[in-house]
Amino acid sequence: MDTVTTATELRTHIAAWRRDGLRVGLVPTMGNLHEGHFSLIGRCRAHADRVVASVFVNPTQFGPNEDFARYPRTLEQDRLGLAAHGCDLLFAPKVEEMYPFGIDKSVRVDVPVVSVPLEGELRPGHFAGVATVVTKLFHLVQPDVAVFGRKDYQQLLVIERLVLDLRLPIEIVGAPIVREANGLAMSSRNQYLSVDERGRAGLIREVLLGMQDAVNDGMPIAEVERLSRGILEGNGFALDYAVVRSAHTLLEPAAGQCDGLVALVAARLGKTRLIDNLEIDPNPPVLRMFERNHATRADSFSNL
Ligand code: PAF
Numbered sequence: 001m002d003t004v005t006t007a008t009e010l011r012t013h014i015a016a017w018r019r020d021g022l023r024v025g026l027v028p029t030m031g032n033l034h035e036g037h038f039s040l041i042g043r044c045r046a047h048a049d050r051v052v053a054s055v056f057v058n059p060t061q062f063g064p065n066e067d068f069a070r071y072p073r074t075l076e077q078d079r080l081g082l083a084a085h086g087c088d089l090l091f092a093p094k095v096e097e098m099y100p101f102g103i104d105k106s107v108r109v110d111v112p113v114v115s116v117p118l119e120g121e122l123r124p125g126h127f128a129g130v131a132t133v134v135t136k137l138f139h140l141v142q143p144d145v146a147v148f149g150r151k152d153y154q155q156l157l158v159i160e161r162l163v164l165d166l167r168l169p170i171e172i173v174g175a176p177i178v179r180e181a182n183g184l185a186m187s188s189r190n191q192y193l194s195v196d197e198r199g200r201a202g203l204i205r206e207v208l209l210g211m212q213d214a215v216n217d218g219m220p221i222a223e224v225e226r227l228s229r230g231i232l233e234g235n236g237f238a239l240d241y242a243v244v245r246s247a248h249t250l251l252e253p254a255a256g257q258c259d260g261l262v263a264l265v266a267a268r269l270g271k272t273r274l275i276d277n278l279e280i281d282p283n284p285p286v287l288r289m290f291e292r293n294h295a296t297r298a299d300s301f302s303n304l
């Protein structure tokens with residue numbers, strides 16, 4: 001695997017692949033890679049002949065009180081992991097390469113509507129930062145396909161919308177969430193959790209499954225949300241949201257809407273902010289209930 005840090009070097013590699021008629025895939029990351037990221041590389045490989053990964057901690061998507069400065073930078077370790085997982089090229093630019101006029105004077109890409117609720121309300125400017133850097137990466141790499149994790153569900157919707165609106169000829173693939181044994185969605189931020197918090201953080205997944213069951217049992221969504229909030233807050237989480245939304249728009253579901261829904265949770269445990277989601281399956285496999293040791297679907301939410 002080669003590593004490049006400039007747009008010129010990147011373009012040279014990609015031009016050579018293009019001359020050979022190869023299909024190019026991109027996996028954008030902010031580094032500090034874990035099994036979740038490596039699964040994106042594997043998925044990208046299934047859709048492309050050559051895989052480019054970018055590692056860039058993007059300053060424009062962090063708010064003033066967020067963890068940009070202390071975000072873990074582990075480039076050498078990331079490089080080894082990417083090479084071991086079959087990545088062909090690592091693009092690891094400096095801030096000046098991505099923002100040649102400085103971050104305050106950069107062109108900004110703003111994706112309306114789907115950027116607005118939830119994370120958009122809580123982290124003003126975050127999705128403009130994501131959309132801006134992803135657009136720059138798309139222009140530099142010009143991939144045929146790009147892979148993003150479904151854990152950042154709203155981010156995936158923003159990028160899908162960006163590609164459709166700008167008519168970019170890029171296939172966007174959403175990759176399944178990779179989880180720890182207790183159900184906690186893998187994230188670079190999990191390393192901030194204490195051992196005790198890491199164990200307790202598995203409750204988010206349990207609550208999401210409970211939300212799915214309750215929606216499928218016909219419980220009113222306001223009640224599902226109220227119960228979920230109560231369970232998480234009662235177990236020491238400081239909640240940003242635990243909601244059920246329309247899966248394509250993130251708007252509140254229409255009265256009686258029972259499919260095309262997603263449950264989303266954002267909560268802080270200690271100092272660590274965790275997000276997770278579950279696209280609600282109207283007919284979840286029966287096995288899941290046995291796995292979870294719940295006697296009946298109706299019992300499952302109140303058992304938590
Ligand atoms: O999901 C991430 O790691 C980042 O938001 C992304 C897509 C790499 C843009 O900086």
